[in-house]
Amino acid sequence: xxxxxxYFRSSAAYRVxxxxxxxxxxxxxxxxxxxxxxxxxxxxxxxxxxxxxPSLVLDDSTVVNQSxxxxxxxxxxxxxxxxxxxxxxxxxxxxxxxxxVACDIHPLNNLRVLKYLVGELGTDxxxxxxxxxxxxxxxxxxxxxxxxxxxSSGDFCHGNTPTLADICLIPQVxxxxxxxxxxxxxxxxxxxxxxxxxxxAFTKAAPEVxxxxx
Amino acid sequence: xxxxxxYFRSSAAYRVxxxxxxxxxxxxxxxxxxxxxxxxxxxxxxxxxxxxxPSLVLDDSTVVNQSxxxxxxxxxxxxxxxxxxxxxxxxxxxxxxxxxVACDIHPLNNLRVLKYLVGELGTDxxxxxxxxxxxxxxxxxxxxxxxxxxxSSGDFCHGNTPTLADICLIPQVxxxxxxxxxxxxxxxxxxxxxxxxxxxAFTKAAPEVxxxxx
Numbered sequence: 001x002x003x004x005x006x007y008f009r010s011s012a013a014y015r016v017x018x019x020x021x022x023x024x025x026x027x028x029x030x031x032x033x034x035x036x037x038x039x040x041x042x043x044x045x046x047x048x049x050x051x052x053x054p055s056l057v058l059d060d061s062t063v064v065n066q067s068x069x070x071x072x073x074x075x076x077x078x079x080x081x082x083x084x085x086x087x088x089x090x091x092x093x094x095x096x097x098x099x100x101v102a103c104d105i106h107p108l109n110n111l112r113v114l115k116y117l118v119g120e121l122g123t124d125x126x127x128x129x130x131x132x133x134x135x136x137x138x139x140x141x142x143x144x145x146x147x148x149x150x151x152s153s154g155d156f157c158h159g160n161t162p163t164l165a166d167i168c169l170i171p172q173v174x175x176x177x178x179x180x181x182x183x184x185x186x187x188x189x190x191x192x193x194x195x196x197x198x199x200x201a202f203t204k205a206a207p208e209v210x211x212x213x214x
Numbered sequence: 215x216x217x218x219x220x221y222f223r224s225s226a227a228y229r230v231x232x233x234x235x236x237x238x239x240x241x242x243x244x245x246x247x248x249x250x251x252x253x254x255x256x257x258x259x260x261x262x263x264x265x266x267x268p269s270l271v272l273d274d275s276t277v278v279n280q281s282x283x284x285x286x287x288x289x290x291x292x293x294x295x296x297x298x299x300x301x302x303x304x305x306x307x308x309x310x311x312x313x314x315v316a317c318d319i320h321p322l323n324n325l326r327v328l329k330y331l332v333g334e335l336g337t338d339x340x341x342x343x344x345x346x347x348x349x350x351x352x353x354x355x356x357x358x359x360x361x362x363x364x365x366s367s368g369d370f371c372h373g374n375t376p377t378l379a380d381i382c383l384i385p386q387v388x389x390x391x392x393x394x395x396x397x398x399x400x401x402x403x404x405x406x407x408x409x410x411x412x413x414x415a416f417t418k419a420a421p422e423v424x425x426x427x428x
Contacts, residue, residue, distance in 0.1 A: 049356040050314065062303060066317070069309035076302040088290040089276060095283035100264065103280070107321040116348065121337060134330065142263040 002027040005044065006054040007034045008210035009178075011106050012067035013054040014171035017205035019071040022162055023078045031212030034111050052112075068102055071164055083164045093150075094158045097143065097165035101172045105139035109175070129179065136172075136181045143169075144186040153188065155195050162196065170196050174207065216241040219261065220268040221248045222424035223392075225320050226281035227268040228385035231419035233285040236376060237292045241270075245426030248325050266326075282316055285378055297378045307364075308372045311357065311379035315386045319353035323389070343393065350386075350395045357383075358400040367402065369409050376410065384410050388421065 004020065004027050006013025020027050032038045032053050039051045047063045048055045056064045056073075064070050075083040084091045107113070109132050117123040117131060147153045157165035173193045176183060183190055196202045207213060218234065218241050220227025234241050246252045246267050253265045261277045262269045270278045270287075278284050289297040298305045321327070323346050331337040331345060361367045371379035387407045390397060397404055410416045421427060 049359040050318065050353070051356070052318070064303070064306045064310070066310035066313040068313055068317070069306045072309060073302055073306035076305065088287055089278070091290065092278045092283045092287035095286060096278070096280035099280040099282055103282070103317050103321050104264065104266070107317055108327065113322065116345070117335075120344070120348075121331075121335060121341060123335060127335060130334070131330070134334075139264070142265070145263040 002059065003030055003057045004028070004054055005030045005032050005047065005057065006210075007032055007039075008207040008213045009175075010034065010053050011110070011171035011175055012052070012102075014174065014205055014207060015067045015102075015167045016054045016056060016070050017210075018162075018167045018170065018202055019074050019083060019164075021201035021204050022081060022083065022167075023074055025074070025078065029211055031210075033212070068098065068164070068168075071167060075164075081161065083162070083167065085158060085163070090152065090158065093152060094163045094165045097146065097157050098163075098168040100139055100143055100146075101168040105135050105172055106168075106175075108135040109179075132179045133181050136176045136179075139172075140176070140181075140183070140186050140189060144188055147188040147192070153192075155192070157192055162199070162201070166192065166196050169193065170202055216273065217244055217271045218242070218268055219244050219246050219258065219271065220424075221246055221253075222421040222427045223389075224248065224267050225324070225385035225389055226266070226316075228388070228419055228421060229281045229316075229381045230268045230270060230284050231424075232376075232381045232384065232416055233288050233297060233378075235415035235418050236295060236297065236381075237288055239288070239292065243425055245424075247426065282312065282378070282382075285381060289378075295375065297376070297381065299372060299377070304366065304372065307366060308377045308379045311360065311371050312377075312382040314353055314357055314360075315382040319349050319386055320382075320389075322349040323393075346393045347395050350390045350393075353386075354390070354395075354397070354400050354403060358402055361402040361406070367406075369406070371406055376413070376415070380406065380410050383407065384416055 004016060032044055039053060045051055048065050054067055056070045064073050071083060084094055114128060117128055152158055154160040156162050157169060170193060218230060246258055253267060259265055262279050268281055270284045278287055285297060298308055328342060331342055366372055368374040370376050371383060384407060
């Protein structure tokens with residue numbers, strides 16, 4: 001059985017859960033508690049030298065790391081339903097939307113970075129929250145403009161089926177809400193998020209229903 | 215003619231220059247001066263609502279954003295020489311190596327983040343450099359382990375032809391050197407970087423030979 005090593009609140013693990021669910025694949029989950037620094041233990045480092053989650057371990061023990069690489073791998077091995085459109089320009093659009101979140105928002109706001117701000121730079125709670133919200137605002141403002149002005153947007157970020165872009169967006173919206181970011185300025189993001197959250201592949205991937213949810 | 219809107223020192227623009235060169239494609243360059251905040255001007259925001267570089271503008275004025283999405287687009291439209299292997303697991307490995315740099319090192323160290331540290335958090339020069347080097351160390355230590363222990367590594371990050379992983383690695387090495395990070399602990403990264411830097415596709419993409427190099 002395919003095994004996902006993740007953490008219920010990790011955006012990156014959440015992405016992979018959505019992808020696995022959209023593909024209709026069964027998988028076991030093994031929690032790696034980031035708050036307890038289990039990702040720094042030898043067992044996990046052997047499969048993920050970065051000490052990050054998620055890692056997907058296949059039946060034959062092969063490890064696939066990095067959430068976007070895992071999603072693209074799943075899409076190549078299990079092509080239907082597709083997580084990317086067929087047309088090259090449309091694929092580029094979906095990947096760019098996914099990367100806006102996965103390269104330009106999430107890396108700045110994940111737990112290891114917030115820990116560094118507080119522990120090494122002595123950032124207080126107010127400044128930490130301002131940091132978090134700043135990068136969400138920067139990214140979501142641009143994403144809202146892109147989604148609201150491009151006719152390729154539909155019920156989902158691209159057209160009327162879920163893609164890699166939605167897989168990245170929903171965990172980011174979840175975490176933005178957790179940090180009480182004001183999302184009122186992003187009606188298109190909110191509309192798409194509400195639609196995704198009506199679907200079992202997304203609801204079953206939500207942090208609060210994972211086995212390690214505290 | 216395809217036009218790349220970039221900046222000579224931007225890692226993300228540097229990646230796209232390498233990819234265009236590897237594909238043997240001609241392109242015009244229009245500099246967007248990040249130090250002068252030209253990326254926040256209306257002209258650039260119209261093509262890139264995030265106010266980031268690079269943007270690739272095609273002959274028919276279509277805009278493609280996000281460096282990894284641009285590279286994958288080029289690889290799909292101009293398949294040879296390939297920037298990704300054929301096998302799905304090998305493709306996942308290359309994408310994961312690329313994303314280790316593009317999602318877990320570079321986003322923390324680019325100019326807008328360093329500006330926020332100094333301007334908003336009052337971080338001094340010493341702490342800013344420590345921040346920069348911390349994320350390079352975190353990422354490169356894991357990358358070195360992965361490259362040095364996996365027999366799939368070759369003259370390049372994956373095998374004996376350049377891939378998306380090398381396209382991401384070389385700009386990161388360049389910027390790590392610029393910030394005087396100690397790379398002695400990463401002999402495999404250094405070996406691969408030296409090999410890449412012997413090739414015209416990489417040397418022609420180097421920041422110091424770009425039209426906007428100051």
